[in-house]
Amino acid sequence: MCGIAGILSFTHQRPEAALLEKMSEPLRRRGPDGGHIVCEGPLGFAHRRLGIIDVKARADQPLKDAATGCIIVFNGTIYNYRELRSVLKDKGHTFTTESDTEVLLKSYIEWGDKCLTHLVGMFAFAVWDPRIQKLFVARDRIGIKPLYFSHDQQNFLFASNTQSLLASQLVDTNINPIALQYMYTLHAVVPAPYTIFKGIHKLKPAHYLWVDLTGKIEEFQYWSLNAENQHKDWDDRDWKDAIEEKLRTAVRRRLLAADVDVGVLLSGGLDSSLIVALAHEEGVKNLPTFSIGFEDQPEEKGSEFEFSDQVVERYQTDHYKYLIENGQALTRLPEAVAQMSEPLFGQDAIGFYLLSEKVSQHVRVVQSGQGADEVFGGYFWYPQMAHSEERDPLLRFSQFYFDRDYPELCNTFAPKFQMDDIVGEYVRDQLTKPFASSYLDQVFRFDTTTLIVDDPVKRVDNMTMAHGLEARVPFLDHELVELAASMPDHYKLMQGGKGILKEIARGKVPDSIIDRPKAYFPMPALKYVRGEFYDMMRDALTSSAAIERGIFNPEYVTRLLDHPEAKENFTRIQGSKLWHCALLEIWLQKVLP
Numbered sequence: 001m002c003g004i005a006g007i008l009s010f011t012h013q014r015p016e017a018a019l020l021e022k023m024s025e026p027l028r029r030r031g032p033d034g035g036h037i038v039c040e041g042p043l044g045f046a047h048r049r050l051g052i053i054d055v056k057a058r059a060d061q062p063l064k065d066a067a068t069g070c071i072i073v074f075n076g077t078i079y080n081y082r083e084l085r086s087v088l089k090d091k092g093h094t095f096t097t098e099s100d101t102e103v104l105l106k107s108y109i110e111w112g113d114k115c116l117t118h119l120v121g122m123f124a125f126a127v128w129d130p131r132i133q134k135l136f137v138a139r140d141r142i143g144i145k146p147l148y149f150s151h152d153q154q155n156f157l158f159a160s161n162t163q164s165l166l167a168s169q170l171v172d173t174n175i176n177p178i179a180l181q182y183m184y185t186l187h188a189v190v191p192a193p194y195t196i197f198k199g200i201h202k203l204k205p206a207h208y209l210w211v212d213l214t215g216k217i218e219e220f221q222y223w224s225l226n227a228e229n230q231h232k233d234w235d236d237r238d239w240k241d242a243i244e245e246k247l248r249t250a251v252r253r254r255l256l257a258a259d260v261d262v263g264v265l266l267s268g269g270l271d272s273s274l275i276v277a278l279a280h281e282e283g284v285k286n287l288p289t290f291s292i293g294f295e296d297q298p299e300e301k302g303s304e305f306e307f308s309d310q311v312v313e314r315y316q317t318d319h320y321k322y323l324i325e326n327g328q329a330l331t332r333l334p335e336a337v338a339q340m341s342e343p344l345f346g347q348d349a350i351g352f353y354l355l356s357e358k359v360s361q362h363v364r365v366v367q368s369g370q371g372a373d374e375v376f377g378g379y380f381w382y383p384q385m386a387h388s389e390e391r392d393p394l395l396r397f398s399q400f401y402f403d404r405d406y407p408e409l410c411n412t413f414a415p416k417f418q419m420d421d422i423v424g425e426y427v428r429d430q431l432t433k434p435f436a437s438s439y440l441d442q443v444f445r446f447d448t449t450t451l452i453v454d455d456p457v458k459r460v461d462n463m464t465m466a467h468g469l470e471a472r473v474p475f476l477d478h479e480l481v482e483l484a485a486s487m488p489d490h491y492k493l494m495q496g497g498k499g500i501l502k503e504i505a506r507g508k509v510p511d512s513i514i515d516r517p518k519a520y521f522p523m524p525a526l527k528y529v530r531g532e533f534y535d536m537m538r539d540a541l542t543s544s545a546a547i548e549r550g551i552f553n554p555e556y557v558t559r560l561l562d563h564p565e566a567k568e569n570f571t572r573i574q575g576s577k578l579w580h581c582a583l584l585e586i587w588l589q590k591v592l593p
Helices: 017-027 081-090 100-118 162-168 177-183 236-256 270-281 305-315 326-338 349-359 372-376 381-387 393-401 406-412 422-430 439-454 456-465 478-485 490-496 499-505 531-541 544-549 554-562 577-591
Strands: 002-009 035-040 043-049 071-078 121-129 134-139 148-151 155-159 207-212 217-221 262-265 288-294 318-324 365-367 470-472
Touching (some): 002 162, 017 035, 043 071, 155 162, 162 577, 236 270, 318 349, 326 531, 349 456, 456 470, 490 499, 531 554, 554 577
Antiparallel strands (some): 035 043, 134 207, 207 217
């Protein structure tokens, strides 16, 4: 797990090492174990390392193949690297390290861009191939690992976060109105290739690029998710057994692909508790587990220790739990925001940030339950959509999900950032694609392949990697996702959501956890728009920087500030519209010089 960056010069000039050093610095927290820079011909790579597999110096990156001259920088983990290594040895390849990085490089050398179909894992990587004078850049199927890029007539640049590209001072930082419209409709989600800056793009999940020295960039998709119901002869037991075996395999893969201990972020909910149970069944003893809680508010408890403690007692894990004072959460919030590659509205980001800081003092790798709700139907809006009688696919989705409908969007922004309704057309297109058996299958596919990428997945990556901690997400193993997508809806919606997981967990996880209502990361101090939290948002939105930037309609901001807890100032899924506006401004003030 690492941070990567690179430059390909279209002018055939060798990139300056000093520039790559600048781009490497914002990646330091992702890779605290050291960094290296390589410049060869028109190509420059920078790498920051977090040692997890083959932690010896021989596996440092950038890694070069002596026979072909190909060079790789890689962020992520290839879970089936041992199996691939064996296959490649049989084909005549030799290895000088025990790393998955070298296996990935040899896979490219053997199969070219077809290597992607052989990989099981999370990854973003680039290979410079001097034999054909091209750069190959790829991202994993679900988009668990980030990859940003920018280009002009002189250079193609890429990096693991936007801060690295901004450090180059070679990108256009004007605000992209397309991204604004997505961000304020879909809970901060801005689908690739867009970002909030006009000059920075994201590589789409399950896609790769070829970039040559003329500046030609070609993009290809190598995987898509089929959401058609299959195995029509399977009964309840068949589905339960098949899903359980795929989940067990996913957990096992993420336990074994490491030369260091692997822990679990234990929230006390179904998903992380089930991971602990399956890890125990795989024979793991003294499994490191970690929980975090916050001070209570009069309206709400701030921790779920009463549930995580039950799992700890049952499986005798090596458990650590941390109680964070509300004042500390507020004080550290700007620090967490500064680590976001893009603005993230989910207030539990600070929770993951503070928890990751503690966890990184004990382990370098954790498994986490992200993705289970999207893949297996855990959110309250899925049944609402399923039972809706609305025939129009866009309206059936938007009435339960959109933060703002198009008329309110127009009122949110200053006139210079207003534009036609592009989000509605995009969502309609996503919800009418072929190879899905039902409307809800369309929704689950859209969520799993697009929406989740730029909300919980990115949130966890940003906040854990800010402390040099790798988070692995077994519920997003692509083989498990494929099987779940082929399963009839009712296996997900039954028992109030995630029914199939509840069936698998029965007997492994305490019933009190399985049968409790869906819970969300408790952050009482940030849920209620008042006190110091309100003051922070007001100060950001009324600052001279915000006024000069002029993104928002001043009258809209005033209404939010005057009535921050009014019902109409919360979204359909109960997000604070004031926080949405303030977060963007706070983030821009942190990342722009």
